[in-house]
Amino acid sequence: MKNWLRKHPQVRTIRVAAADLNGQARGKRIPTRFADKVVEDGTRFPMSVLNLDIWGEDIDDSPLVFESGDADGILHPTERGFLPMPWLDAPSALLPIWMFHEDGRPYGGDPRHALRAVVERYKDRGLTPVCAVELEFFLIDDSGRKLQVPLSPRSGKRRKAAETLSIRALDQFDEFFTDLYDACEEMDIPADTAISEAGLGQFEINLMHCDDALRAADDAWLFKMLVKGLARRHGFAASFMAKPYEDYPGSGLHTHFSVLDKNGNNVFDDGGPQGTAIMRHAVAGCMNAMAGCALVFAPHANSFDRMVPGAHAPTGISWAYENRTSSIRIPSGSHKARRIEHRVSGGDVNPYLMLAAVLGAAMNGIEDGAEPPAPITGNAYAADLPQIPGDWKSAIDAFENSAEVKRIFAPEMVRNFILTKRQELHYMQELTPQEQVEIYLDTV
Structure with missing residues (x-):
């Protein structure tokens, strides 16, 4: 050093x-x-x-x-x-x-140690989780009372429409993205593909998979810090808050993970599209802990504005093959890369706690040999499913009372997180929606 x-x-x-x-x-x-x-x-x-x-x-x-x-x-x-x-x-x-x-x-109250403890559970079984994250964020002009898309540095115009997978939207902020990729190179953050998303001024950048979960969480934490800081140098804000605009989808932080054995083999790979029994155990563990861990995946008042039916954020507890309406998706593609995508988290999460919750829940299922229900097909929003807590208070209560959470996080962490969120819940109720946005815009 x-x-x-x-x-x-x-x-x-x-x-x-x-x-x-x-x-x-x-x-x-x-x-x-x-x-x-x-x-x-x-x-x-x-x-x-x-x-x-x-x-x-x-x-x-x-x-x-x-x-x-x-x-x-x-x-x-x-x-x-x-x-x-x-x-x-x-x-x-x-x-x-x-x-x-x-x-x-x-x-025990350090989020990075919470993830380290989960990784140790994998090591004890001769296993290594491999993780990748997809981070969505908004570029925002917050110079006035109303949030809006920044003026394009190229055209000087403001494009007030969704631009899903638009090359034009990326090119409008080409200087920012060029600087961002250069900065990621300097910081050794493995930034891969960038796309424009469905929200106003919304983009997503994928970070490459990594066989060190702590490093993957570091990358996500550092990336969020970098994006927000660099945007200010370009004259606008960048925010990972879950839902800055009422009429457009919010930002998620999706996680992909597989697990390697001591010989480097993917234990989710059965040579075909279905995946192994161990993969199903991990899916079941994630589903069993999903309600209890909702506070980790949606930690703020604004988080729950994103989690509404039909808004590209899961509300029911389910799994499926190649289905983005489910909370857990098994992507298609090469069987060698068979993995689980956990789609619940918002962009406003703490990456260390989020990865600890996802990987810890999966290990609970592996240890228990748990079996999930049948995978769903079709629109998960229209299905009769167990629901993820839909409001902040319910998520706090579920976290406090969850047996699965107590297997993942140290008692000190559970206590501290509950005390923090109950205090924030109390004081956020005194603020207007505008004041809440002002708090979350730059912080999360």
């Missing part, structure tokens, strides 16, 4: 940052000449900092604050090391960190 800074002498400051429960980067700015100390000894800040609400406020009744004396955790660099921050004017570097107790134990 020290060598990276020596190879980049133009870097004047670093940011050390960890993801809190809402996926917000929390940390410090440090002059480069003091960076060696952080690399060697870590840095410290209160454990409660990873358990702030969406406004960055303490949780009123959290035992992490006054009850414990607001004790420090110690944060060490992750294996990612230093990364450039191309969205800033001054040459700067980001050092991702995660939290531990003084005695070296992982801090």
Whole structure:
């Protein structure tokens, strides 16, 4: 890590940052000449900092604050090391960190450790999850009271229509996307295909699959930070909030995953289109935990505006082959790439918690040898299906009471997440829809 800074002498400051429960980067700015100390000894800040609400406020009744004396955790660099921050004017570097107790134990309230614990369950069985994510986001002109599509830098016009898979829509913001791909290259984020989506100024970029789930979550977390920062340099906003426009579909964060055995074989591949028994067990696990984990997949008040029938976001708990109305889809294609697509999450999720919930639920099903119901055919919105919680309070209650959630997340994580979301629920009820949008636009 020290060598990276020596190879980049133009870097004047670093940011050390960890993801809190809402996926917000929390940390410090440090002059480069003091960076060696952080690399060697870590840095410290209160454990409660990873358990702030969406406004960055303490949780009123959290035992992490006054009850414990607001004790420090110690944060060490992750294996990612230093990364450039191309969205800033001054040459700067980001050092991702995660939290531990003084005695070296992982801090159970750190989202990255939640995913690490799930990955360890796979390792214990000689298995490795392979993950890829698809991230949807909006480019938005938020300079006035009403959100709208930014003016095209090429034409100076504002295209107020859906542009599904439109090359013209991509070309209108070609300079932004060119800078974005260059920045992803600098940060070693594996950005692949970009498309325009069905919302106003909405786009999707896929990140390539990775056999390191922690790195896949890092990539998604860093990508969201990069897109939002870089958009501001281009004079508009980028937002991953679930539903900025009432009359258009919201943004999702779909996850594809398969599982390799110790010999590198895909355990979902049966040589044909159906997939193996292990794949069905994983599907069943995902379905069984879906209601309980809905709070992870839809963590904010605005999240549930996206999850309505017929809006390209699943509302029922189902699985199917090659069917985008179901909550779990088995894509077609080569049997060697047989995988599960989990379609519930909004773009506003914390990627670490989301991947922990998806992979942890799948492992529950694998461990139990669980069997799913028959796959559906046709329109899932028209079928009589068990439903994903349809409002924030119901999702909080389901998360608190779910036996499947308790198998996936540490007790400290469950408690902290519930306390955070109950506080946000209370204070969001005091705000107008416009004020809620202002909160979520730049944060999530």
